[in-house]
Amino acid sequence: MPEESLFIQKDIDVEKHGSDNPFIHEYMDYVDKIVRINRDVFILSLLQEREACGYELIKKIFLKWDVLLSQGTVYPVLYSFEDEGTLRAEYGRGDMRTKIYSLTPVGRKVAQKKVEDFIKAMEYIHYRMKR
Amino acid sequence: MAMFREAIDGLENLLDSEIPKGSVIVVTGAEGTLKSGLVFRLVSSALAASGEHGLYMTLDQSKESHLQNMESLGLEKNESLHIFDYHDMRREWKNGELDMIRINEEIIDFYKEKYDNLTLFALDSLESLYSLSEKAPMRKNIYQFFSKLRDDGLTSFLIREAPRSEILVNRIRHEHFLADGVIELGVIEGKGGIKRYIQITKMRATKHALDKHQLMVDEDGLHILGPIYG
Numbered sequence: 001m002p003e004e005s006l007f008i009q010k011d012i013d014v015e016k017h018g019s020d021n022p023f024i025h026e027y028m029d030y031v032d033k034i035v036r037i038n039r040d041v042f043i044l045s046l047l048q049e050r051e052a053c054g055y056e057l058i059k060k061i062f063l064k065w066d067v068l069l070s071q072g073t074v075y076p077v078l079y080s081f082e083d084e085g086t087l088r089a090e091y092g093r094g095d096m097r098t099k100i101y102s103l104t105p106v107g108r109k110v111a112q113k114k115v116e117d118f119i120k121a122m123e124y125i126h127y128r129m130k131r
Numbered sequence: 132m133a134m135f136r137e138a139i140d141g142l143e144n145l146l147d148s149e150i151p152k153g154s155v156i157v158v159t160g161a162e163g164t165l166k167s168g169l170v171f172r173l174v175s176s177a178l179a180a181s182g183e184h185g186l187y188m189t190l191d192q193s194k195e196s197h198l199q200n201m202e203s204l205g206l207e208k209n210e211s212l213h214i215f216d217y218h219d220m221r222r223e224w225k226n227g228e229l230d231m232i233r234i235n236e237e238i239i240d241f242y243k244e245k246y247d248n249l250t251l252f253a254l255d256s257l258e259s260l261y262s263l264s265e266k267a268p269m270r271k272n273i274y275q276f277f278s279k280l281r282d283d284g285l286t287s288f289l290i291r292e293a294p295r296s297e298i299l300v301n302r303i304r305h306e307h308f309l310a311d312g313v314i315e316l317g318v319i320e321g322k323g324g325i326k327r328y329i330q331i332t333k334m335r336a337t338k339h340a341l342d343k344h345q346l347m348v349d350e351d352g353l354h355i356l357g358p359i360y361g
Contacts, residue, residue, distance in 0.1 A: 055223040071220050071229065072237030079215060080245065097222045 028066060035067040040077050041118045044103070044111035047087070051102035054078055086110050138176035139169070141355030145331055147338035150312065152250070153284045154335065155277050157257075157306050159291040160316030164327060165346060165353070167197070168204045169316065170253050170288045172353050175209040178251060184211045185251030186242045188235070190259035193218040197255075205352040212251075213242060221263065231264045232272050236279055243283060252280060256290040257306065277309050311335040319343065319359060326359055 035042055039061075046052060046060050054075050062068045078101055081087040086107035089099045103111055135150050136143040150156065160166050171187065178185050189197050194216040198208060208214070215238055220229070235254075243249050254260065257273075280287045291306060295317075307313050312334040319328050328343040342358040 053223055054219055070234060070237055071224065072234035073241065075220055076215060076238050076241040080241075083213075099219045 031065060032067050035061065035065050036069065036073070038118060039069060039073060040081075041114050043074070043077055043081075044086075044107075045115045047101060047103050048108070048111050048115065051100050053092075053098045053100050055098075057101075081107070134180050135173055135177050137180070138173045139353050139355055141344070145329070145340045145344060145355065146334070149337070150286060150334065151336045152286055153281050154311035155280050155287045155289065155309070156312035156314060156334075157289050157291050157310040158314045158316065159293045159304075159307075161293055161295045161318070164316035164318060165204075165348060166290045166292075166316055167255050168201065168206060168348065168353060169314075169329070169346070170255065170290055171201050171208075172206050173288060174251050174253050175206065175212050178209045178211045181250070182211070183248045183250040184213065184242070184246035185209075185253070186213050186215060186239065186249060187253045187255070188215045188217070188238070189255045190217045190221070190263065191256065192216065204348055205350050213246075215242075217259075217263070229263050231260050232276055235260075235276065239279070239283060239285070250284065250286060252285040252287040254287070254289045256292055258292045273306060274309060307333065312337075316346065317343075321359065328359055329355055 042061055042065070043057055046057055046064075052060065054071070057078075058069055058071065058074055078087060078089075082089050082101070085104055087101045088104050088107075089101050092098050092100050136146050136148075158166050158170055174185050174187060192200070194214045197214065197216065201208065220234075239252065289306070289310070291304070293304075293315075310333070313332045315330045315332055317328055317330075318325055320326075327346040327348075329346045330343045331339045331341070340358075343360075345356040345359045347354045347356060
């Protein structure tokens with residue numbers, strides 16, 4: 001599915017939520033940067049919930065955090081995790097077109113650690129800024 | 132620094148000195164002329180000697196299928212060579228045109244960030260890159276892509292499928308003018324039968340032979356023999 005259709009989804013969201021939709025706020029620039037730089041953590045966090053292909057991950061990140069990642073920033077992360085043994089890639093049942101990524105047993109531990117560390121880092125930044 | 136002259140048996144007879152770092156080389160030829168095998172061998176061997184990292188992007192084949200083909204030619208992958216295949220992306224985004232310049236740049240940036248001594252790059256092939264690209268004429272944007280490779284200090288080998296008819300009429304392409312080097316592979320029919328050949332038609336800052344030399348493959352891999360005349 002082309003990126004264009006994801007944008008259509010975004011337009012629907014604007015209609016649905018009106019101007020209160022958070023992605024029109026300036027702080028979304030920070031969200032955008034945080035997601036892009038730490039996309040490996042966001043990908044792992046989504047795969048903790050459910051296995052997915054590259055396209056689904058891009059779509060989920062967009063729908064959940066309003067950040068549209070390009071294919072060129074997501075697929076290398078998946079391939080790299082696969083090489084390292086964090087992810088396993090298999091073709092879907094009856095679908096030899098789509099490679100589905102899931103966490104390996106080792107990958108589950110890696111994902112848990114990375115997601116926890118990331119949340120702690122964000123909490124730490126928040127805590128220190130409020131003091 | 133990557134050493135290419137010793138990467139293939141006999142190549143030292145064609146090149147007087149090493150290919151300068153950051154050069155963009157187009158490897159062109161018709162189907163079945165060993166373009167992928169030659170580039171894979173050049174990059175893999177040079178990495179083994181240098182301890183640097185390389186990125187091989189394949190747009191037509193899956194990583195597994197590409198490695199199988201290379202193995203059948205007696206060519207082994209070096210651990211420092213990272214293969215990125217577009218297979219999944221092509222299938223999952225089949226209805227959408229892709230901004231291939233941006234995607235390629237992002238992929239290169241990812242691997243450069245991961246391996247700070249990423250010095251070699253290969254693309255298999257330019258034709259597939261064009262076919263996947265958005266409506267904006269990719270050929271016009273190829274200059275930007277070549278510049279990116281040079282700016283990143285990547286010695287690059289870009290495979291280009293050339294129809295036999297194009298080689299016969301000696302048609303020179305836009306990419307050949309932009310490239311620092313052009314290596315042509317082909318087949319030639321002579322008294323001794325059909326032979327594969329390699330010819331370096333351009334290599335900036337490097338003295339090189341201009342003759343067509345026989346290219347041979349056996350269980351030990353690729354070999355470049357003496358000059359052949361059609």
